[in-house]
Amino acid sequence: MSEENKEVKSPEDIKKEIKSLISIIPPASELKEKKKPPKEKRLKVRRKDEINKGFAIISEKLSKELEIKDEIEISVKGKRIQLKALVQQNVPELEVWVNSEDLKTLGIEDNSTVTVRAVMK
Numbered sequence: 001m002s003e004e005n006k007e008v009k010s011p012e013d014i015k016k017e018i019k020s021l022i023s024i025i026p027p028a029s030e031l032k033e034k035k036k037p038p039k040e041k042r043l044k045v046r047r048k049d050e051i052n053k054g055f056a057i058i059s060e061k062l063s064k065e066l067e068i069k070d071e072i073e074i075s076v077k078g079k080r081i082q083l084k085a086l087v088q089q090n091v092p093e094l095e096v097w098v099n100s101e102d103l104k105t106l107g108i109e110d111n112s113t114v115t116v117r118a119v120m121k
Contacts, residue, residue, distance in 0.1 A: 040117035041066060045074065047110040048097040056083040057097040058116075063087045071119040074098070079106050082119055 041062070051057060056072055063069075063085065072085045074096070081102060091097060096116055108114070 039066070040115050042113055043116050044095050045103065045108065045110075045112055045114045046095050046097050047100045047103055049100055051097055051099045053099045053101050054083055055086055055099065056102075057086045057088050057091055059091040059093045059095070060087050060089050061093050062096075062116075066116070066118050068118040072096070073117050073119050074106065074114050075117075076106055076108055076112065076114045081106055 043062075048057070056074070058068065058072065066072075068085050068087075070085060071082050073080055073082050075081075083098065083102060096114070100110075103110070103112075106114075
């Protein structure tokens with residue numbers, strides 16, 4: 001009879017085993033991926049004739065948020081243009097300043113909404 005008692009485990013022993021197994025599983029907060037920065041953002045494009053053709057001026061906060069280092073891509077209605085990015089502090093956060101000739105190549109007017117993203121190399 002003593003052998004039969006050894007095989008049958010008490011409910012308390014089973015609970016202890018389950019708790020030890022659960023301690024191996026990491027909490028949900030560790031399984032959740034870290035939040036990635038957005039890949040693109042919708043902004044207003046402003047025409048500034050004092051900017052050279054092929055360049056765009058963006059805010060410092062936007063460059064950090066989208067991880068823009070050298071170039072940006074501006075797209076609207078399926079048309080895209082790549083410009084060299086210049087970072088300045090006096091630019092509003094939700095605006096990108098571009099030369100009027102570059103806006104004509106996209107076929108858009110001043111104060112239009114465009115999608116801006118960093119160019120991946």
